[in-house]
Amino acid sequence: MKRHLSFVAVLGMWLAGPSVSYAQVFGTRVEATSCASAVGGNITASNVSVVCGIPPEVLDTLLKSRTVVLEELVSAHRETITLLKGSLDLNERQIREALNALGENDIPPERAASKLVEIAERFKELKATTSAQPGDSPGVVSLKAEAQKAIEAGELARASGLLTDVVAEEMRSLDGLAVNAAHTYSRLGVIAFTQLRYADAATQFANAAAVFPPGSVHEDKRIDYLQIEAYALYQQGERGDNGALRSAIDRYKRLLELLPREREPFEWAMIQNSLGSALAALGDRESGTTKLEEAVAAYREALKEMPREREPMKWAMIQNNLGGALSKLGELESGTAKLEEAVAAYREALKEEPREREPLDWATTQYNLGVTLGALGYGESGTVKLKEAVAVFREALEELRRERVPLEWAMTQHSLGNVLSWIGERESGTVKLEEAVAAYREALRERTRDRVPLKWASTIGSEGIALLALAARRGDATMAEMALSQINTAFETLRDGGDAARSETYGRLLPRARAIVSQLRGQ
Numbered sequence: 001m002k003r004h005l006s007f008v009a010v011l012g013m014w015l016a017g018p019s020v021s022y023a024q025v026f027g028t029r030v031e032a033t034s035c036a037s038a039v040g041g042n043i044t045a046s047n048v049s050v051v052c053g054i055p056p057e058v059l060d061t062l063l064k065s066r067t068v069v070l071e072e073l074v075s076a077h078r079e080t081i082t083l084l085k086g087s088l089d090l091n092e093r094q095i096r097e098a099l100n101a102l103g104e105n106d107i108p109p110e111r112a113a114s115k116l117v118e119i120a121e122r123f124k125e126l127k128a129t130t131s132a133q134p135g136d137s138p139g140v141v142s143l144k145a146e147a148q149k150a151i152e153a154g155e156l157a158r159a160s161g162l163l164t165d166v167v168a169e170e171m172r173s174l175d176g177l178a179v180n181a182a183h184t185y186s187r188l189g190v191i192a193f194t195q196l197r198y199a200d201a202a203t204q205f206a207n208a209a210a211v212f213p214p215g216s217v218h219e220d221k222r223i224d225y226l227q228i229e230a231y232a233l234y235q236q237g238e239r240g241d242n243g244a245l246r247s248a249i250d251r252y253k254r255l256l257e258l259l260p261r262e263r264e265p266f267e268w269a270m271i272q273n274s275l276g277s278a279l280a281a282l283g284d285r286e287s288g289t290t291k292l293e294e295a296v297a298a299y300r301e302a303l304k305e306m307p308r309e310r311e312p313m314k315w316a317m318i319q320n321n322l323g324g325a326l327s328k329l330g331e332l333e334s335g336t337a338k339l340e341e342a343v344a345a346y347r348e349a350l351k352e353e354p355r356e357r358e359p360l361d362w363a364t365t366q367y368n369l370g371v372t373l374g375a376l377g378y379g380e381s382g383t384v385k386l387k388e389a390v391a392v393f394r395e396a397l398e399e400l401r402r403e404r405v406p407l408e409w410a411m412t413q414h415s416l417g418n419v420l421s422w423i424g425e426r427e428s429g430t431v432k433l434e435e436a437v438a439a440y441r442e443a444l445r446e447r448t449r450d451r452v453p454l455k456w457a458s459t460i461g462s463e464g465i466a467l468l469a470l471a472a473r474r475g476d477a478t479m480a481e482m483a484l485s486q487i488n489t490a491f492e493t494l495r496d497g498g499d500a501a502r503s504e505t506y507g508r509l510l511p512r513a514r515a516i517v518s519q520l521r522g523q
Contacts, residue, residue: 051087051113054080056406056451059116060109066099088120093154098123101195109451110407115196122194126151130163130187133180140169140180160191179218182211186225193232199244202232223258226251227271234278242285248278265305272302273318280325289332295325312352313361319349320365327372336379342372355399363399366392367412374419383426389419402446410446413439414459421466430473436466454497461490461506468513477520484513 051059062077074081074092084095098119107115130148132141143166150159163184170181189204209225212218230251237245252275261268276298283291299322308315323345330339346369355362370392377385393416402409417439424432440463449456464486471480487506494503 051084051116054083054113056109056113059112060451063099063102063112066096066103070096084116088117090120090123091152091154094123094152095154097154097156105196107196119194119196122190123151126159126187126190126194129190130159133183135177136180137169140166143169156191156195160188163188163191178211179221182208182218182221182225185211186228189228189232198232198236198239199241202229202236202244202247205229205232223255226255226258230255230274234274234281237278237281242282245278245282249275249282252278261305266307266311269302269305269318270314272298272305273321276302276318276321276325280321280328283325284328289329292325292329292332296322296329299325308352313358316349316352316361316365319345319352320368323349323365323368323372327368327375330372330375336376339372339376343369343376346372359399360405363396364408366396367400367408367415370396370412370419371415374415374422377419378422381426383423386419386423390416390423393419406446407452410443410459411455413443414447414455414462417443417459417466418462421462421469424466425469430470433466433470433473437463437470440466454494454499457490457493457497458502460486461494464490464513465509468516471520472516475520477517480513480517480520484510484517487513 058080062080065073065076068076070092073096081092081095085091088095090098098116101119102112102115127148130144130151132144136144143162147159147162147166150156150162166184167181167188170177170184185204185208189201189208192198192201192204205225205228209222209229212222214222216222230248233244233248233251237248252271255271256268256275259267259271276295279291279295279298283289283293283295299318302318303315303322306315306318323342326338326342326345330336330342346365349365350362350369353362353365370389373385373389373392377383377387377389393412397409397412397416400408400412417436420432420436420439424430424434424436440459443459444456444463447455447459464483467479467483467486471477471483487509491503491506491510494500494506
């Protein structure tokens with residue numbers, strides 16, 4: 001499971017994503033270690049916040065030291081590397097390669113832990129599956145053995161080159177070795193996944209699919225590889241590559257034709273969900289509502305073929321994704337119909353996400369519900385929906401605890417602060433405004449300037465808005481000056497960080513803040 005002062009966009013923790021079987025992509029499933037804590041309980045979902053109790057700032061320091069000589073790196077960070085070796089089952093050279101992948105791909109600090117776990121999984125899978133296959137020639141067996149050694153040494157570039165040589169050897173054979181060649185392309189794709197090179201991964205899985213002509217006896221394998229290609233394109237699109245998202249949408253539409261609804265209803269439904277995720281991601285960036293409307297339609301089609309009684313968690317996931325797309329539409333459209341539909345979708349999802357069985361999934365959906373209730377309340381004159389949102393956020397915080405998922409906890413505190421601030425502006429007295437300031441300050445315990453500067457700026461600015469209203473009611477000029485400073489800091493930080501939309505929002509508030517300061521100083 002986005003992101004501006006406009007409530008639904010800034011605060012939504014919508015965890016939509018394309019669905020693809022881990023076994024389909026990577027073969028043998030690798031279980032999470034007990035040291036990895038993850039939203040949703042599944043480390044393959046790219047949602048880990050902490051690895052083996054290592055704070056994000058310690059991990060960030062290790063990442064910044066990755067270019068020193070390996071012996072110096074190990075000596076300077078011995079305790080951290082020992083923890084990572086034990087929890088992720090990687091050796092020192094593989095950890096160095098993982099850190100290089102994070103650094104070369106500019107992974108932000110708040111996502112470093114999840115990507116590190118993802119890379120570790122790929123290393124394990126590569127070690128388990130990059131081996132000789134029945135029918136391999138002696139030359140191929142030798143190349144694969146060298147590739148295994150390269151992987152063990154953390155030399156993924158060398159392993160990639162060796163496997164490319166394997167493909168060349170295997171492609172010289174006739175159809176009997178085509179399956180092995182496709183498999184090797186897929187291993188090249190897994191190496192690209194391990195290095196977070198999603199565009200390259202998509203190319204390698206497309207190569208694997210292209211080994212087999214359409215309609216051959218290997219059609220099932222071809223379709224599996226095409227699904228993974230689409231998934232890789234979606235991951236590349238998540239980095240801001242709209243072209244990759246459009247390609248993912250095209251692939252998913254083609255897959256719906258290859259897996260007809262009447263023949264494979266369950267698989268068809270999961271591809272519809274994946275299509276909806278790609279459409280929604282693109283719709284969140286484009287003007288207009290066309291792509292978001294298509295995403296809603298895709299999710300609703302998926303729900304028709306997803307048996308609620310047999311697959312309640314998958315059904316709930318699609319309901320949650322539907323709620324996210326409806327919330328985004330509701331933000332763009334006049335009226336409240338889409339937001340109300342989103343609330344209904346989230347409440348349906350919660351019926352199949354028992355808190356006692358899946359507490360973090362439950363809390364995530366609660367959060368999404370709170371975001372949408374807040375958006376409804378923001379557009380209404382009263383405070384009924386806003387107070388509902390406050391109750392929902394506080395329930396979510398019972399499971400999204402700081403020690404468990406610190407950044408998600410901070411985001412929820414920020415969202416709670418927004419809703420309390422809006423209530424405080426509409427009610428007399430100062431209680432709700434004071435509670436809002438307290439919530440923002442809680443959020444700032446994890447949303448630090450060093451770790452997440454733009455999120456820090458958003459929270460500092462939002463706290464400034466609440467403080468400004470509080471200062472006006474108390475007649476406190478000193479507090480108003482502090483609020484003005486915070487709003488200006490948010491404006492400048494977001495502007496310099498490239499977030500023009502939110503920076504402009506705070507910029508528009510500055511004249512009003514200056515006027516209130518002048519008024520209070522003149523009393």
